[in-house]
Structure formats: C-alpha cells, structure tokens
Amino acid sequence: MRTQVVIIGSGPAGLLLGGLLTRVGIDNVILDRVSKDYILHRVRAGVLEEGTIGLVDKAGAGARMHAQGLTHEGFSLAFNDRNHRIDLHALTGKSVMIYGQTELTSDLMAVREASGSTTIYDAANVSPHDFDGSSPYVTYEKDGTTHRIDCDYIAGCDGYHGISRKSVPEDAIRTFEKVYPFGWLGVLAEVHPVRDELIYASHERGFALCSMRSLTRSRYYVQCPLDDKIEDWADNRFWDELRRRLPAEDAEALITGPSFEKSIAPLRSFVAEPMRFGRLFLVGDAAHIVPPTGAKGLNLAASDVHYLFEGLRQHYLEKSTAGLDAYSGKSLARVWKAVRFSWWMTTMLHRFPGTDAFSQRVQEAELDYLVHSPAASASLSENYVGLPY
Ligand code: RFL
C-alpha cells in the first residue's frame, strides 16, 4: 500500500490531523494498536480551548460539540473555605468548552468513516522505518500477516508509550522530565455537578477538582498518594474525602451517587526535543506530557496538529517546505509555555509530602495574590484559555 502520510495513533492528535488532511485532499492512513472500542472507553480530558474548537470545526467534526458542549466563562479557585471566581471571559474575552475527549474522539471517528479514509485498528508491532531518508515506510502485523505502507511522511501521534519516539536514535533526542510525588484519583458519576463551573480546590488534605462532562455527569478528582490502589477507595471514602477538601457551601451542595469509572493517574511533566526527525514528526503526548492541573494535554496535542497540518498543506498544495521546517521550533515554543503553566498550577494547588512551613506560607500568599491582583488573575486566565497559535 502507498499513502502520502501515515499517522501512527488514533487518539485526538491522530484523528484531528487525519481529518484536516483528508479535508484538503492529502491522502493518509491511521494505524492504532488497539480497537476502536477500547479508544472510545478511555476517560480523559474535558476542557477545550477555543483554538482546539476551531480545529475540530475545520476538520468538519464540530456539530455535536457545539450542540452539547458547555461554554464556561470562568472557574473557581477554592481555599480557606472560600470560592474565588476567575472570570476568564472578562479578563481575556475568551471562554473554554466542556466536552469530553471520548465524545470528541467519537465525532472525529464518525467523520473519518464517512470520508472513506482508511483506519487500521488492532495493528500489532507498528514500526516506522527509514524516516531519515527520502522513502520512509511503516510496517505492522494484522491477522498473522506483516503489511507495509510506503509514504512521504510519518506522524507519530501514538502517545507517551508509543513506538514513534522510541524509534529515534538516543543521540538524536533530548528529554526533560519531572515526576510529581502524588497522583489523581478520578471518578465519573451520573450526578448533577456541584457548581455550574469547575472548582480547583487547594486544601491541607490535598488538592481536589470538581469538573463535569455534562449537566448530569460529574467528573471529580482528589490528589492521592502514588501507591494508593483503586480497591482502597470505595465510593463512600471518595465522596467523604472530596467533601472535606471543598468549601462548606459546596460540600453541603455535593450530590453523590455510584461511580461508574474510577482510576488513578500519575502526574508528570515531560518534553522531548526536537519534534522532527527527518520525515518523522512527533505530535501530542508522543512528544510531551503535562500534569492535568492546567487542562492542557489535549489542547497541546491540537496545537501541534495545527502546526504540522499547516506544514503539510504548504508542502503539498503550495510546494513550500517552510512550514515543515518550522514545525519543531514553533510547536516547542508553545509546548514549553504550557509545560510551565501546568507545572505552576500543580505546584501552587497540591500538597507536597514533607513540605516545610515556609513553602506552605509562600503557596498561601501566591493564591491570595492571584485572586486579588487583576494582573495575576489575567495572567492565569490567558494561559488557561490557551495562548495564541
Ligand atoms: P493519546 O490519546 O494517548 O493517543 C495515542 C494513540 O496511539 C495509540 N498507540 C499506538 N498505536 C500504534 N502503535 C503503537 N505502538 C501505539 N502506541 C500507542 C494508542 O492506542 C492511542 O490510541 O495521545 P494524543 O492523541 O496525543 O492525545 C493526548 C491526550 O489524550 C492527552 O494529552 C489528554 O488526555 C490529557 N488530559 C487532559 N488534556 C486536556 O487538554 N484537558 C484536560 O482536561 C485533560 N484532562 C488528561 C486529563 C489526561 C488524563 N489522564 C488519564 C492521562 C485528565 C486525565 C485524568
């Protein structure tokens, strides 16, 4: 088989890139090692920046997102038993949209199926080859046979654990990593969200986040030790812990119910440089990971897609390689700002085991400054709604 671009990974990055390329007539094939059903059951992100929304529209997959997504013009920072509203819209003129990654993925998959572009799920041992030369190709195994796809370019959209980054020679790549000494225990429940907007709560027992997927489905998180097991967290224990970390007015209003998804995610910051190796491009989580505190992971995957799509479009439609040559530099400049923001939000809102009294007071002063200084609130807001592409 031959195509113009092989995309490894059918997460939001791969599907969005594939959708944009298909719309302008650039032939592409997506390969994923797992099934479509498996991908659609991974519960992950929930907050979309306006830039991400624009790209989903451009890929022709925005109709349901606009009909069902919830526009949020602010969120609450809670500490010392009080809520402090950050008015994103007043401070930036922008808002964010609450729309689950699973829904977005499902919409992008539906558009792709209707377009007739090829996606191969359950592809084992996917491997990129010869991307440092002019004739790259990708091999994979399916139904006991090895297949080969020749192409012009390979987009590695295969997430943090994918094969693309691992295929790059060690001396050609530099990585930067920070692992945080806690995780997030997340729960999905079919209950009305405690507030109309998200609450990011800093509490002496640890961070908590009240998010949502719709007006009837809540997504809640509490900071937990890394070695905690899901089995340790019966629903009742989770709800009690969440209540303790919220201001009294929210704790009283919290509606609880049986959880239908519960998972613990470790928190990490990670960046690989550069993001291009000859004809292989790393995109999204394959190149960088941020802790979820700033809601940036999926949105960063989308901004990488924007830069790579523009580069490929210019190459095929305008015969210019300028966009592809600029891809790594432009993406990384935006990535590092989101890495900085996510690290800062994480550091400011979580309890670090063994922290000293001085650091604790500085954290408290920072929160107080943040909600009372319009300049500081504006800086937080412009990062939260997403820096321009
Ligand atoms: P994905 O979604 O990991 O998709 C990668 C795809 O590649 C496939 N794959 C392979 N295919 C073939 N061969 C291989 N060897 C392969 N290895 C892997 C995988 O099966 C998969 O289908 O990466 P992508 O597309 O870059 O998207 C990134 C986002 O998924 C991620 O950044 C966000 O979910 C992060 N995130 C959040 N981001 C936000 O912008 N806003 C949020 O509110 C937000 N909340 C979150 C989050 C992530 C979380 N977890 C669990 C990590 C909340 C949580 C709890």
Ligand code: PHB
């Ligand atoms: C979510 O709804 O899953 C979510 C929202 C905001 C975050 C992280 C996760 O910062």
